[in-house]
Amino acid sequence: MTNAILTLHILAGFLALAMAGTAIGTAKGALWHRRAGNIYVLSMLAVTLTTFALVTISPNLFLFVIGIFSFYLVFTGWRAAMQRDGQPRWPDHLGGLAMAATGLVMMGLGLGGLFGGGGAQPVIVLIFGSIGLTLALSDWRDWAKGPIIGKARIARHLTRMLAGTIATITATAVVNLSFVPQLLVWLGPTALFTPLIFWWNARILRPA
Secondary structure, three states: OHHHHHHHHHHHHHHHHHHHHHHHHOOOOOHHHHHHHHHHHHHHHHHHHHHHHHHHHOOOHHHHHHHHHHHHHHHHHHHHHHOOOOOOOHHHHHHHHHHHHHHHHHHHHHHHHHHOOOOHHHHHHHHHHHHHHHHHHHHHHHHHHOOOOHHHHHHHHHHHHHHHHHHHHHHHHHHHOOOOOHHHHHHHHHHHHHHHHHHHHHHHHOOO
8 A cells, every 4th residue: 555655656746747847848828838737736736645645654744744835835826827816715825824834833843853953854844844934924914915916926826836846856856865965955956946936036027
């Protein structure tokens, strides 16, 4: 059973990466961009669910909260694409609540590990927990200001989908690059690709 779930988890991860590349490489709003994006979201859902199944078989709170963090990025990116009126609904608030709670748990785990001399992993958990909590709080702040529409909606969609892709690349690297220092393999993709997100957002949001 465990091997079957793990195989499905790996296949879903590779499909997610392939669809992310397809979505990035096709014209935004075009048929294949939308199809690739939808398959990507479903693949990431499969990755998340299989992560939860694996954690149920072999309890690992770290993997559980990382799974929630990764899917929240993809979920909010997909919702930004679907909600053209820019108005949040109950699934968005429920997702934000789950991410905020997860972020607090991750930060607590990270701080506890730091005081316990846990090496690099507590730093990783603390950083990702801080990012997750910040995302959830910033979502509620942005929604309070009014609908997220126009270029802001497109930028939000792009940012979250690319961030979800970074999370997928990171997970792949962690599994396959065990010889690389843990801190580098976990934070390297984020450090490498985040400037690309800022650059792309600047292009989208610049005045016409």
